[in-house]
Amino acid sequence: AQKITQTQPGMFVQEKEAVTLDCTYDTSDPSYGLFWYKQPSSGEMIFLIYQGSYDQQNATEGRYSLNFQKARKSANLVISASQLGDSAMYFCAMREALFNKFYFGSGTKLNVKP
Amino acid sequence: GAVVSQHPSRVICKSGTSVKIECRSLDFQATTMFWYRQFPKQSLMLMATSNEGSKATYEQGVEKDKFLINHASLTLSTLTVTSAHPEDSSFYICSTPGQTYEQYFGPGTRLTVT
Numbered sequence: 405a406q407k408i409t410q411t412q413p414g415m416f417v418q419e420k421e422a423v424t425l426d427c428t429y430d431t432s433d434p435s436y437g438l439f440w441y442k443q444p445s446s447g448e449m450i451f452l453i454y455q456g457s458y459d460q461q462n463a464t465e466g467r468y469s470l471n472f473q474k475a476r477k478s479a480n481l482v483i484s485a486s487q488l489g490d491s492a493m494y495f496c497a498m499r500e501a502l503f504n505k506f507y508f509g510s511g512t513k514l515n516v517k518p
Numbered sequence: 519g520a521v522v523s524q525h526p527s528r529v530i531c532k533s534g535t536s537v538k539i540e541c542r543s544l545d546f547q548a549t550t551m552f553w554y555r556q557f558p559k560q561s562l563m564l565m566a567t568s569n570e571g572s573k574a575t576y577e578q579g580v581e582k583d584k585f586l587i588n589h590a591s592l593t594l595s596t597l598t599v600t601s602a603h604p605e606d607s608s609f610y611i612c613s614t615p616g617q618t619y620e621q622y623f624g625p626g627t628r629l630t631v632t
Binding site for chain 2: 505508
């Protein structure tokens with residue numbers, strides 16, 4: 405079974421609007437971390453936000469927030485007030501405490517339209 | 519945050535030759551290094567995990583004799599693609615875990631085999 409599933413290969417959003425990128429995960433490890441990364445065309449992986457499995461509050465980092473629904477095993481990324489520079493690939497990832505490995509989703513290509 | 523460098527950033531080699539990619543941690547000791555491969559428009563796939571001073575652990579389906587990983591020091595891990603073929607053309611990225619949940623990525627190496 406896939407550890408991380410991103411069902412949106414591509415998304416369009418109008419500049420200044422909010423957008424939600426979906427991510428669901430699968431694990432039996434009670435201790436895990438969920439991450440979102442941005443990958444522009446240059447290829448570098450840019451860390452956006454982190455949510456620990458025991459965190460009670462949803463994580464927020466500036467314009468990024470993570471909608472963490474543990475029972476549904478979903479960790480959607482919300483980008484508010486989209487900017488043209490947000491156009492990139494976005495990857496959801498999970499790190500299980502037991503194996504210290506990162507599992508990546510297939511990614512979502514976000515295009516912000518002016 | 520910690521800095522991880524990769525060299526070279528781009529390399530073109532002829533089929534049948536070997537290519538070495540270096541991944542350096544510049545300001546901390548990296549006991550573990552992950553190596554990923556990313557084909558165009560696809561996700562990062564973990565190839566292997568290297569630990570300083572011991573043999574690398576390869577993921578299922580990755581040929582350890584073709585992708586030689588050496589982690590001889592706490593600041594340097596290398597990936598050598600031996601007898602490279604055009605199908606090995608890809609983007610290779612290394613990363614190392616931080617002390618808590620962080621994962622520090624190198625900027626990546628784009629390999630083209632002609």
